[in-house]
Amino acid sequence: MAAAPEAKGPPLDGHRLFTENCAACHGESGRGDRKLSDLGFVKFGVKMPDFGDCSFANREADGDWASTIHRGGRARAFPRAMPAWDKALNDDEIEAIIGYLRTKCEKSGWPRGEFNLPLAMFTEKAFPEDELLNINKLNTKGPYAFTSTTIFEKRFGATGQLELNLPISSVAGSPHTQTGIGDIGVAWKQNLLADVDQGTIFSALGEVVLPTGSAAKGLGSGSWAFETHGLFAQIMGDYFLQGDVFGAFPTGKGLANEAHGNFAFGRTFAEDEGWGRSWSPQVELLTTQAFAPGEKLQWDIVPQLQVSLSSRQHVLASFGGRFPLNDRGGNRQPQFVFYLIWDWYDAGLFEAW
């Protein structure tokens, strides 16, 4: 005989729990209709969050809100007036309140913050973002080569994102090292699918690369190029897989078209029982096939570790190494790679530490 189902109480009422515990400050509607100046305990001018604003609410993951609710405003450098609830409410009650807050943004189509996975070094993310990134690559063997690329990303609407890439390179040359701007890229990312229950996101990206770097000095390719990317991620419990499959089509004479498949697998560990600083180890596998006679499939592996630096987790750093697995030498040298990201929508660069 099948066991009797476990006795369960009535489902938790997130709306009621919110009204009882949170509405005094967040307002009955949770739409930020109470100003802190009315509440009288924090400096004038701070605005309460509007949980019905899709552009704000959807870019947050449940885990971000849960951290603030469990540990209080301090945990994510919000005002201390936001109390810590982990003594007063249990995990299920907090989850029920978050579930209720999620009903406030009724428009669909905004990919959820859960998909804002740790950025890998070479695998472009599927999630559209507002961020500033500086990524650096230094050869640790062979001829000296260093590239520092600054990438500005800005969202448009629920699903679009513009991206500008500005590389500055320094390479060994004869008779001396050459330094200057590389090939500037302009890209548009379009999110096409984001299903938070399945943990699946998919986006397309098109990029135009301008011949701004000097080919003679070894800083650029000397011709226009186009790239088309398919970007995806799959969340599997604590683990995630990200993928970036793309074609690169240079227009210059004698330059071969290339197909690339970059994949990143990793997970995130957070301090303070999951509510604090996050550490995300990942390993990337990079594959490249150039379409020219005699070119073989090239493989690289990139172990790396990302860590959040600020309390708001809007400033993050990552470092790792790129190791060619075959076809070594020439321009395929091991590299030290590191980056800094600032999610500028979340807070100023020097705020919320």
Ligand code: HEC
């Ligand atoms: C005593 C007043 C007060 C109470 C009660 C309160 N909060 Fe807050 N809450 C705040 C303040 C102040 C902030 C910070 C606002 C800011 O600076 O963005 C905040 C921020 C938050 C945030 C972070 C929003 C963001 O920008 O990411 C969440 C989530 C939140 N509160 C949820 C809750 C929940 C859920 C409850 C009830 C269990 C609750 N709060 C009760 C005052 C309060």
